[in-house]
Amino acid sequence: MAKVKRRSPFHALITTMLSVRSRDGVTHRVAARLLKEAPTPEDLCRMPLKEVEKILRPLGFYRQKARNIKEAACRIISEYSGQVPDTLEELLKFRGVGRKVANIVLYNAFGKPAVGVDTHVFRIVKDRWGLLPDAKEPEEVERFLMENLPKNMWGKANRYIVAFGQAICKPVRPQCDTCPLRKECPYPHRSSDQI
Numbered sequence: 001m002a003k004v005k006r007r008s009p010f011h012a013l014i015t016t017m018l019s020v021r022s023r024d025g026v027t028h029r030v031a032a033r034l035l036k037e038a039p040t041p042e043d044l045c046r047m048p049l050k051e052v053e054k055i056l057r058p059l060g061f062y063r064q065k066a067r068n069i070k071e072a073a074c075r076i077i078s079e080y081s082g083q084v085p086d087t088l089e090e091l092l093k094f095r096g097v098g099r100k101v102a103n104i105v106l107y108n109a110f111g112k113p114a115v116g117v118d119t120h121v122f123r124i125v126k127d128r129w130g131l132l133p134d135a136k137e138p139e140e141v142e143r144f145l146m147e148n149l150p151k152n153m154w155g156k157a158n159r160y161i162v163a164f165g166q167a168i169c170k171p172v173r174p175q176c177d178t179c180p181l182r183k184e185c186p187y188p189h190r191s192s193d194q195i
């Protein structure tokens with residue numbers, strides 16, 4: 001897999017906040033347009049809410065996201081001297097930032113070891129690989145991966161498992177017939193067109 005280019009912390013934060021419950025392709029298009037118009041926290045804080053909403057319209061929950069990213073931009077200026085904070089505790093103080101978003105930003109923007117658990121990571125680790133069948137919260141999977149993976153794999157785990165979940169171990173019709181993990185995986189392997 002190609003080496004991941006580190007993004008500026010502000011761009012990583014905004015793009016990741018926008019990605020929640022939205023498809024990757026739309027998120028990247030919308031984020032690129034927004035960050036072209038408002039590349040810095042100052043620009044985004046100054047941008048009228050209606051204008052932010054207009055750009056974010058193709059995304060789910062766009063009004064809520066517009067309010068949250070604008071508020072985050074203004075707080076980055078007023079409370080963090082214009083710099084996105086680089087700790088989980090501080091990132092979690094922004095409205096619209098949960099553990100998944102915060103951990104992805106910590107890894108993508110700051111190169112810190114952190115495991116982002118999204119729906120792909122949660123369902124594959126818990127149900128498909130059967131590693132934590134009773135897990136109720138993403139935080140349990142996050143803890144499990146941190147305890148069982150070397151630290152230098154924590155950040156990459158999200159990227160690899162998400163890509164695997166999108167291409168092979170899909171939520172519907174997983175490609176078990178051609179999956180390289182078929183021998184190790186405990187999931188019942190019916191032919192993928194029967195699943």
Ligand code: SF4
Nearest residue numbers: 169174176179185187
């Ligand atoms: S064998 Fe099937 S269920 Fe198991 S990891 Fe591969 S695609 Fe997923």
